[in-house]
Amino acid sequence: xxxxxxxxxxxxxxxxxxxxxxxxxxxxxxxxxxxxxxxxxxxxxxxxxxxxxxxxxxxxxxxxxxxxxxxxxxxxxxxxxxxxxxxxxxxxxxxxxxxxxxxxxxxxxxxxxxxxxxxxxxxxxxxxxxxxxxxxxxxxxxxxxx
Amino acid sequence: xxxxxxxxxxxxxxxxxxxxxxxxxxxxxxxxxxxxxxxxxxxxxxxxxxxxxxxxxxxxxxxxxxxxxxxxxxxxxxxxxxxxxxxxxxxxxxxxxxxxxxxxxxxxxxxxxxxxxxxxxxxxxxxxxxxxxxxxxxxxxxxxxxxxxxxxxxxxxxxxx
Amino acid sequence: xxxxxxxxxxxxxxxxxxxxxxxxxxxxxxxxxxxxxxxxxxxxxxxxxxxxxxxxxxxxxxxxxxxxxxxxxxxxxxxxxxxxxxxxxxxxxxxxxxxxxxxxxxxxxxxxxxxxxxxxxxxxxxxxxxxxxxxxxxxxxxxxxxxxxxxxxxxxxxxxxxxxxxxxxxxxxxxxxxxxxxxxxxxxxxxxxxxxxxxxxxxxxxxxxxxxxxxxxxxxxxxxxxxxxxxxxxxxxxxxxxxxxxxxxxxxxxxxxxxxxxxxxxxxxxxxxxxxxxxxxxxxxxxxxxxxx
Numbered sequence: 001x002x003x004x005x006x007x008x009x010x011x012x013x014x015x016x017x018x019x020x021x022x023x024x025x026x027x028x029x030x031x032x033x034x035x036x037x038x039x040x041x042x043x044x045x046x047x048x049x050x051x052x053x054x055x056x057x058x059x060x061x062x063x064x065x066x067x068x069x070x071x072x073x074x075x076x077x078x079x080x081x082x083x084x085x086x087x088x089x090x091x092x093x094x095x096x097x098x099x100x101x102x103x104x105x106x107x108x109x110x111x112x113x114x115x116x117x118x119x120x121x122x123x124x125x126x127x128x129x130x131x132x133x134x135x136x137x138x139x140x141x142x143x144x145x146x
Numbered sequence: 147x148x149x150x151x152x153x154x155x156x157x158x159x160x161x162x163x164x165x166x167x168x169x170x171x172x173x174x175x176x177x178x179x180x181x182x183x184x185x186x187x188x189x190x191x192x193x194x195x196x197x198x199x200x201x202x203x204x205x206x207x208x209x210x211x212x213x214x215x216x217x218x219x220x221x222x223x224x225x226x227x228x229x230x231x232x233x234x235x236x237x238x239x240x241x242x243x244x245x246x247x248x249x250x251x252x253x254x255x256x257x258x259x260x261x262x263x264x265x266x267x268x269x270x271x272x273x274x275x276x277x278x279x280x281x282x283x284x285x286x287x288x289x290x291x292x293x294x295x296x297x298x299x300x301x302x303x304x305x306x307x
Numbered sequence: 308x309x310x311x312x313x314x315x316x317x318x319x320x321x322x323x324x325x326x327x328x329x330x331x332x333x334x335x336x337x338x339x340x341x342x343x344x345x346x347x348x349x350x351x352x353x354x355x356x357x358x359x360x361x362x363x364x365x366x367x368x369x370x371x372x373x374x375x376x377x378x379x380x381x382x383x384x385x386x387x388x389x390x391x392x393x394x395x396x397x398x399x400x401x402x403x404x405x406x407x408x409x410x411x412x413x414x415x416x417x418x419x420x421x422x423x424x425x426x427x428x429x430x431x432x433x434x435x436x437x438x439x440x441x442x443x444x445x446x447x448x449x450x451x452x453x454x455x456x457x458x459x460x461x462x463x464x465x466x467x468x469x470x471x472x473x474x475x476x477x478x479x480x481x482x483x484x485x486x487x488x489x490x491x492x493x494x495x496x497x498x499x500x501x502x503x504x505x506x507x508x509x510x511x512x513x514x515x516x517x518x519x520x521x522x523x524x525x526x527x528x529x530x531x532x533x534x535x536x537x538x539x540x541x542x543x544x545x546x547x548x549x550x551x552x553x554x555x556x557x558x559x560x561x562x563x564x565x566x567x568x569x570x571x572x573x574x575x576x577x578x579x580x581x582x583x584x585x586x587x588x589x590x591x592x593x594x595x596x597x598x599x600x
Binding site for chain 1: 333336344346347350351352353354355425426427428429461462463464465500527528529564566567568
């Protein structure tokens with residue numbers, strides 16, 4: 001499943017880039033993130049607890065940054081599983097410089113397996129909802145800091 | 147967690163039962179495993195295939211989507227109550243005569259739906275029959291003969307009265 | 308046994324149910340008709356530690372016309388609404404749409420409020436609620452609040468309902484005179500979730516559309532009301548031009564996701580075609596005095 005979106009953040013690109021590379025900011029803005037532990041130079045172990053309606057799951061997995069081109073682009077690979085199934089995703093974030101603003105274009109390719117596939121028609125919408133929560137949080141941090 | 151249980155009173159095919167059951171057990175499993183009424187079949191267990199259809203207080207429901215404890219104090223009717231081997235229900239006879247069953251797995255659920263459907267709509271159109279059957283999957287894909295069997299059953303029931 | 312272990316409560320008073328929810332939220336889940344929750348339990352996708360079964364709450368088993376509203380209590384099953392002659396007159400859109408919800412075997416158990424609280428973006432009743440401007444009445448142990456349908460649905464399977472709240476009632480406004488309504492859907496088989504469904508309403512005067520409502524299921528993360536398309540119906544005097552304009556707006560305004568059942572382009576195409584058919588049908592019904600054939 002391919003999902004993409006764009007989001008405008010009200011801060012210059014260098015500041016957005018810095019925030020997107022700050023593990024503390026990422027950890028506090030990622031919906032449901034409970035743990036984020038570095039296990040290598042570009043690799044993290046994560047525990048995520050996500051509940052959509054009655055479907056609540058704790059996902060354990062790995063996040064690897066596969067490409068990093070400051071200050072405009074990075075790519076990540078995510079793999080996680082819970083009792084409900086597994087999720088694999090490749091994602092790309094691109095930052096476009098608009099002076100005082102930055103346009104973030106995000107795209108992902110998501111694969112799910114196990115019982116989760118039953119709900120696969122909802123996954124793009126759920127991903128979009130979580131992404132929007134994530135960016136709203138980043139925006140708040142950018143405004144607080146300025 | 148310890149398995150929570152509850153004692154319930156069910157009336158199944160006219161007979162009263164008192165059972166102590168795990169609260170998470172579905173009605174379909176209780177019918178099959180505790181009451182040995184294995185005519186009710188269990189297919190998808192998520193409400194899609196219709197094989198487990200029984201009547202709750204006379205109305206068709208999915209017995210896989212009902213906890214047995216929820217049927218406490220209610221009456222349940224299964225395919226075993228429709229007819230006997232010696233004397234089939236007219237709808238069962240129509241399925242037999244029209245080759246409306248192949249492997250037979252989906253048949254008990256379909257029978258429970260069709261008998262209730264013809265009670266409410268004794269002279270349905272072919273379109274209405276197809277809509278009534280939409281909640282059932284036949285993986286032998288024997289739908290043509292199933293529709294014919296329902297049409298035939300409707301005629302038999304109407305001419306009988 | 309398929310479902311995971313849980314504690315089971317079947318309170319007989321609303322107050323008791325609300326206390327249970329307050330004490331155990333968010334690990335407690337409400338069990339109404341169970342036609343969406345039981346599959347999730349059987350698949351073990353949902354593992355609530357407690358279920359609060361509201362099927363013994365007789366106080367919520369009411370379906371009444373009250374002033375300009377149809378009030379549907381949380382215990383009312385879809386089948387009852389479908390069979391009620393009063394609902395067909397009072398809220399014809401609801402009566403028409405409810406026949407598309409699952410199958411009779413599902414509707415014999417499923418409740419109207421349960422379907423709304425579950426907030427499946429491809430489900431029929433949320434789209435009807437949004438089209439009509441229905442009110443969701445939520446209650447916790449401290450009191451009641453009313454949530455307009457458009458604010459209620461916040462994402463796939465997500466609503467404004469808090470974990471300690473019970474959706475005790477859905478309130479649908481009476482169809483005013485001069486309006487006609489239509490609900491159309493395409494799904495893979497009758498009773499499946501909508502690939503696309505349209506709820507349409509128009510008020511017609513001298514053959515022209517004066518007001519319109521359009522809401523969609525299956526083409527967004529929540530039921531979508533399309534105001535631009537409503538406007539397009541009103542702005543053109545002649546019906547055929549209005550229908551051409553509304554199809555264009557539906558194609559422009561909707562951005563459905565594609566999945567294994569239907570591509571995004573196909574869903575958008577369905578939306579445009581169904582919009583035209585539903586708007587035309589609603590127009591004919593409005594001219595016939597709001598009566599459905």
